[in-house]
Amino acid sequence: MVDLFLIRIPSLRAGFFVRVYNLSMILKNMTQIKKHSPLKKGPLRNPGQSLDEKMQDVLYDDVYFYIIISAFLVLIAINEWIEQIFDTPPAPLLWTFIAVISVGVSIMKGMEALRKIKNIKLGRDGEKIVGQSLEKLRAKGYLVFHDIDTGRGNTDHVLVGPDGVFTIETKTRSKDGDQRISCNGRFIIEGRGISTEKPLIQAKGEAAWFQSFINDQTGLSVRVRPVIIYPGWFVSPQPKDAAVWVLNENAFPSFLDNTERIFDQETISSIGRCIEEYILEDKK
Numbered sequence: 001m002v003d004l005f006l007i008r009i010p011s012l013r014a015g016f017f018v019r020v021y022n023l024s025m026i027l028k029n030m031t032q033i034k035k036h037s038p039l040k041k042g043p044l045r046n047p048g049q050s051l052d053e054k055m056q057d058v059l060y061d062d063v064y065f066y067i068i069i070s071a072f073l074v075l076i077a078i079n080e081w082i083e084q085i086f087d088t089p090p091a092p093l094l095w096t097f098i099a100v101i102s103v104g105v106s107i108m109k110g111m112e113a114l115r116k117i118k119n120i121k122l123g124r125d126g127e128k129i130v131g132q133s134l135e136k137l138r139a140k141g142y143l144v145f146h147d148i149d150t151g152r153g154n155t156d157h158v159l160v161g162p163d164g165v166f167t168i169e170t171k172t173r174s175k176d177g178d179q180r181i182s183c184n185g186r187f188i189i190e191g192r193g194i195s196t197e198k199p200l201i202q203a204k205g206e207a208a209w210f211q212s213f214i215n216d217q218t219g220l221s222v223r224v225r226p227v228i229i230y231p232g233w234f235v236s237p238q239p240k241d242a243a244v245w246v247l248n249e250n251a252f253p254s255f256l257d258n259t260e261r262i263f264d265q266e267t268i269s270s271i272g273r274c275i276e277e278y279i280l281e282d283k284k
Contacts (some may be wrong), residue, residue, distance in 0.1 A: 037122055038175050038232025126172025126231045127156055128187045133249045134159060141265065143272040143273040148279060162272050163259040165214065168227045171199055175233070182236035183246040203228050203244050217274040220267065227252065
């Protein structure tokens with residue numbers, strides 16, 4: 001089959017492969033991101049993570065590979081039947097042109113997908129690190145919930161404890177030097193002067209949703225405090241009475257330690273139950 005393929009498609013010569021390889025290297029160099037992750041170490045492994053990885057290996061090695069090979073051979077067979085039935089002469093220039101365009105588009109799409117995957121992985125690892133640091137608070141009587149779909153989007157984490165209810169949004173940003181995050185109450189300045197108010201608006205919206213939800217479900221008058229955590233970044237200090245706490249994962253526990261205790265265990269359990277019931281109902 002390999003010999004037949006090489007005979008029937010003369011356009012696939014060594015020079016063509018060299019050009020495609022050079023093009024892929026150029027595109028790769030153009031799309032490399034010089035920024036680095038702010039996370040000094042990766043998150044701990046999750047239960048069943050090895051099985052997740054094994055499933056991915058099976059998909060790529062035993063499914064996708066053979067689907068691609070099968071599709072490729074089907075195209076060759078179709079081409080052979082077309083030539084057999086219509087007695088058409090070979091058209092190497094046409095197929096070379098089509099192949100070059102196809103390979104170029106595939107490489108660009110592949111590089112774009114790799115960038116997306118890199119950003120998704122960065123965000124995922126940041127959420128895991130923050131989530132794992134929050135899990136340590138369970139020993140102090142806190143309840144922790146992760147990745148809650150409110151219908152308006154996902155809230156990364158919700159913390160319920162003696163000092164109140166907190167919605168926590170994780171923002172994992174890559175950085176290219178010794179930079180910091182600061183907040184003036186209206187805007188967050190990320191890195192080298194990038195000013196944005198979107199995280200503040202998002203965090204306030206999430207807190208408002210949970211505050212309304214908890215008050216409706218429990219009959220309690222609860223204030224939900226919005227928090228934004230930038231893992232791995234140096235975040236300039238801000239007052240504890242700020243409308244939105246903006247800090248890193250290491251500073252958050254100390255903020256909690258200096259916050260007034262307002263809930264007893266019964267109240268914590270009541271709020272926790274209504275959030276848990278919502279999550280379980282949403283999964284049905």
